[in-house]
Ligand code: NDP
């Protein structure tokens with residue numbers, strides 16, 4: 001017998017439940033008789049309408065599917081804890097970092113971005129790394145990726161960017177013309193594109209990749225003073241990647257390869273862990289930087305803002321039910337607890353709207369009442385709506401009131417921020433430096449063999465571009481990053497077309 005826990009879930013369940021006898025019931029708990037046949041008129045006659053057990057079964061089945069996430073549809077999750085290992089109370093009042101040794105329960109959902117629900121785990125794609133901290137001050141969601149940067153810096157592009165990654169609307173197939181067209185017209189994407197096509201674009205497993213908060217966030221201290229921060233979550237299992245050919249083979253053999261790996265390693269008590277680091281930058285330093293520290297297409301170089309270790313993240317429990325605890329898991333960057341705050345990062349500001357909005361569509365208006373999303377009792381003035389579980393009893397449902405309804409309590413958010421400027425559209429496409437960090441990545445981070453693999457990976461998809469104008473734009477983009485990179489891609493494309 002296959003010894004992997006993921007292959008033995010049912011036998012294991014039976015072992016634990018062997019002494020229990022459970023009767024089939026309707027959803028309302030009434031025992032069901034005749035579970036193996038519909039009610040019919042005689043042996044060969046039609047089914048009768050009063051067979052509500054049959055009707056309930058069919059009707060419930062018809063409604064089993066909910067919309068998949070519009071992005072990051074394919075994923076796996078597990079539960080565990082974050083442990084604070086270093087004192088950063090001078091920067092933040094967050095309960096998560098309250099004292100050394102403090103443990104906060106977490107859920108962590110890994111995902112891939114463009115693939116739909118049935119997609120193979122091992123395709124080249126960025127990976128989601130979304131952490132839900134169940135703090136005593138409410139939910140803090142750090143909804144990051146396995147890259148410290150992103151493709152765009154203005155949320156206006158998000159729908160178009162995603163459309164360019166998803167199937168062509170006519171053929172319903174992956175379309176390299178549309179992918180490379182968007183990328184080559186928005187040069188801020190090139191840094192992230194180079195990460196994506198480097199070795200780390202196909203991790204060996206979810207356990208073998210880093211996570212990043214990616215955006216610039218803020219910490220708020222006890223005097224409501226703010227310091228900007230970034231979050232880096234580095235794998236303790238070590239970075240390991242798959243070669244494109246291994247990834248393709250695995251995609252055919254086991255499209256759920258990452259999910260199986262995560263489940264089995266946790267069932268086998270080989271608990272994956274990550275070390276949590278922060279980078280800090282004062283508001284004064286942010287003012288004088290030679291790049292925009294709130295631009296998510298850029299990193300903060302380590303030598304200027306070194307990583308500081310702050311904690312450990314451990315996953316030690318698999319979901320007890322995938323649909324209940326993973327498909328219904330709803331993250332939002334707007335879930336941000338006292339002591340932590342947003343920043344002038346515009347992409348982050350766009351995200352503050354998007355997630356709760358899509359949850360209302362995907363899971364319904366009371367999505368926060370699904371236990372995995374919040375174990376806390378809400379005290380507010382929102383009521384009713386589809387699938388209300390806790391409607392807050394007899395508490396007043398309007399505010400202000402004279403009947404001891406919930407009051408506003410001071411929370412530690414930053415002191416008011418001063419901003420000035422003329423309201424208008426500002427396209428940052430060409431006003432920011434899009435190439436410098438991508439050039440550093442190519443020349444200082446990658447060795448010759450890694451550069452060669454990056455170029456080969458890029459060429460393996462650019463060669464599928466059939467529109468010559470798009471191809472020319474792509475070559476121009478990589479030439480702007482580094483003329484050698486541009487030339488190498490051009491030469492490899494020539495070889496590939498022979
Ligand atoms: P360093 O020169 O101090 O370190 C290089 C960084 O690159 C390390 O964090 C390393 O991660 C990471 N790295 C190595 N290979 C890859 C890859 N294939 N894909 C993505 N990341 C990789 O970094 P600097 O801060 O001086 O920045 C230099 C360049 O490194 C940047 O322009 C950026 O492109 C890249 N980088 C920077 C990061 C940052 O937050 N500063 C984070 C990741 C990349 P590891 O330590 O795990 O080996």
Ligand code: HEM
Pocket residue numbers: 068069070071072075109110111127128129130143144145150154155156158212213214215296329330331347350351354355358359362
């Ligand atoms: C999922 C929007 C940028 C990481 C999603 C979802 C939406 C969305 C609508 C689906 C959520 C759901 O159905 O549960 C956006 C928009 C962005 C943006 C509008 C930019 C304006 C980013 C960035 C990151 C990121 C920059 C990472 C740094 C994720 C992750 C998920 C996700 C990890 C999956 C969450 C989960 O596991 O359920 N995004 N996104 N997104 N996004 Fe974004």
